[in-house]
Amino acid sequence: MYKLKAIMIKDWHINKKSLLIPFWITAGFYAFILLSVAFAYFKGDMNFSMIDLDTGSPVAETNYSVNMAILSLPGLMSLLFIIMLTQGALNEDIRKNCELFHRSQPVSIWFRTGSKYLMGITSNWAVMLIIALFNFLVINIILAIFHQFDFYSAINGMILSLISFMKTGLIIGSITFFFSAIFKDKAFFQGFAILLGVQFLFMIVNTMLNWHLPLPLTYLFKLIKLNPMEGLENDVASAGLRNHISTAWNSILFNWKTLIQLAFSGALFAGSTLIYKNKEIK
Amino acid sequence: MNIAEVKNLTKYYGKLKALDEVTLSIPQGRIIGLLGKNGAGKSTFMRCLLGFLKHKGEITILGETIKSHKESIHEHIAFIPDVSSLDDRLTVQQTINYVASLNKSWNAKKAQQLLAGSDLPLNQKVATLSKGMKTKLYLLITLSLDVKILLLDEPTLGLDIVFRKEFFNTILGEFYDESRTIIISTHQVEEVEQILQDIIFIDKGKMILFEDVEELKKKYSIFTVPSDKIEELEKHKPKLITKTLGHVSAILDSKIKIENAQVNKPSLSDLFMEKVGGSNV
Numbered sequence: 001m002y003k004l005k006a007i008m009i010k011d012w013h014i015n016k017k018s019l020l021i022p023f024w025i026t027a028g029f030y031a032f033i034l035l036s037v038a039f040a041y042f043k044g045d046m047n048f049s050m051i052d053l054d055t056g057s058p059v060a061e062t063n064y065s066v067n068m069a070i071l072s073l074p075g076l077m078s079l080l081f082i083i084m085l086t087q088g089a090l091n092e093d094i095r096k097n098c099e100l101f102h103r104s105q106p107v108s109i110w111f112r113t114g115s116k117y118l119m120g121i122t123s124n125w126a127v128m129l130i131i132a133l134f135n136f137l138v139i140n141i142i143l144a145i146f147h148q149f150d151f152y153s154a155i156n157g158m159i160l161s162l163i164s165f166m167k168t169g170l171i172i173g174s175i176t177f178f179f180s181a182i183f184k185d186k187a188f189f190q191g192f193a194i195l196l197g198v199q200f201l202f203m204i205v206n207t208m209l210n211w212h213l214p215l216p217l218t219y220l221f222k223l224i225k226l227n228p229m230e231g232l233e234n235d236v237a238s239a240g241l242r243n244h245i246s247t248a249w250n251s252i253l254f255n256w257k258t259l260i261q262l263a264f265s266g267a268l269f270a271g272s273t274l275i276y277k278n279k280e281i282k
Numbered sequence: 283m284n285i286a287e288v289k290n291l292t293k294y295y296g297k298l299k300a301l302d303e304v305t306l307s308i309p310q311g312r313i314i315g316l317l318g319k320n321g322a323g324k325s326t327f328m329r330c331l332l333g334f335l336k337h338k339g340e341i342t343i344l345g346e347t348i349k350s351h352k353e354s355i356h357e358h359i360a361f362i363p364d365v366s367s368l369d370d371r372l373t374v375q376q377t378i379n380y381v382a383s384l385n386k387s388w389n390a391k392k393a394q395q396l397l398a399g400s401d402l403p404l405n406q407k408v409a410t411l412s413k414g415m416k417t418k419l420y421l422l423i424t425l426s427l428d429v430k431i432l433l434l435d436e437p438t439l440g441l442d443i444v445f446r447k448e449f450f451n452t453i454l455g456e457f458y459d460e461s462r463t464i465i466i467s468t469h470q471v472e473e474v475e476q477i478l479q480d481i482i483f484i485d486k487g488k489m490i491l492f493e494d495v496e497e498l499k500k501k502y503s504i505f506t507v508p509s510d511k512i513e514e515l516e517k518h519k520p521k522l523i524t525k526t527l528g529h530v531s532a533i534l535d536s537k538i539k540i541e542n543a544q545v546n547k548p549s550l551s552d553l554f555m556e557k558v559g560g561s562n563v
């Protein structure tokens with residue numbers, strides 16, 4: 001395992017600038033808000049109160065929704081950076097002309113690809129988690145001061161949203177990682193263009209010949225689609241928020257789809273490694 | 283004792299035959315030069331030895347059959363391609379730490395010694411180093427490995443003469459002993475001629491010759507005669523006759539006697555020209 005550690009340290013050195021960008025964006029976002037508040041305060045325009053805020057929903061529901069919403073920015077940034085890092089994972093060394101140097105080290109190819117996979121996906125998860133926890137702290141302090149705070153709803157909202165983004169990132173990241181083993185440049189766009197082409201081709205064939213060929217993008221969207229807010233209003237109206245949260249945990253994590261998603265991602269990782277392993281190094 | 287056996291090694295790039303039935307045994311403890319024109323198959327040969335390229339034929343290195351790339355082979359073989367193949371995104375220190383952590387054969391004491399003798403800026407990115415500095419770094423990380431075989435594929439490409447000389451002197455002084463084998467592929471054969479013990483000539487993917495350098499030089503001589511006596515050379519059917527001011531020269535079998543001819547010892551590039559012909563060596 002010491003070899004995996006050494007490779008991960010090397011990959012961290014290479015990718016740390018990209019990985020830290022979401023922190024800078026978040027810091028900039030907070031700095032902008034603080035500056036705006038400070039500006040308003042010194043101009044005497046501060047008229048800020050949430051006490052009488054009519055959210056149209058009970059406290060628990062507001063806490064749940066708000067804590068899901070705080071993941072939007074870090075979640076989207078995480079997806080973007082997962083695509084950015086994984087699309088160069090298995091072709092960047094070739095493009096940078098250092099593939100021979102890395103391949104000439106006595107280390108398993110599975111460790112090399114594994115490290116790049118972890119760096120591309122799980123590191124971005126970690127970044128998203130840290131930002132999410134910070135947002136959680138800030139927003140819930142504000143909620144507690146100016147409105148009302150319900151820990152159970154808040155933490156469930158945040159974690160369910162976090163898991164949804166993590167799973168979406170895992171699948172999108174695995175697909176892009178696979179494309180990086182095939183395409184030398186702009187792997188995500190090239191791979192997506194091919195999937196789009198196949199999608200349209202199959203749609204035309206299905207329409208013209210009345211066949212039922214499976215549509216790749218439709219299947220992928222089905223696999224990626226995770227919405228912890230789905231049925232929120234009906235669930236809350238019929239059985240309460242706690243019941244909705246329990247349903248959401250089952251629909252987001254504890255189901256067969258999770259196993260399919262994990263197997264799909266694992267298969268893409270293994271496939272990418274085998275393609276990469278069999279590439280000739282000229 | 284041989285450290286590697288190559289039998290009928292053939293490699294195609296599409297329809298192009300880059301290596302054609304190469305068969306040879308590489309002995310232990312020798313410094314072997316691999317000489318050929320551009321595109322002759324030198325790099326392809328080295329990459330096949332390491333399993334980087336799919337090939338036909340058999341390769342055995344230190345008893346291990348090489349059919350595809352095996353990471354374990356790098357425990358015994360160090361490989362320096364063009365020095366610009368280092369990872370530009372790492373710093374000097376990170377590069378050293380990376381190689382040291384991955385290689386069981388890393389000799390920390392040797393690395394310290396080499397580092398002390400160099401002026402490498404540890405915190406600087408490899409991308410910002412000059413080519414000479416990159417060479418020093420590549421040498422440091424390679425010579426700090428206790429391996430049995432060192433493969434050098436045009437390692438001094440693009441370097442100035444001072445660094446080229448320093449490179450080979452360091453290799454010879456710090457790495458070579460009689461238990462270790464070095465294979466050097468280079469265009470600039472003049473610079474390594476003094477250190478080579480064996481030479482392989484390769485042309486259009488075929489191995490033309492594999493011989494002990496001293497034996498080879500004993501076999502042939504350069505015969506120089508005045509231009510009006512060119513027929514003296516022509517009757518021995520040399521591959522190439524070179525014209526100089528008022529004289530003509532050709533490489534012929536040393537046993538041949540030509541009256542009044544000036545006889546000199548040939549260099550490896552002379553011999554290459556004689557055996558392979560053409561320019562662009």
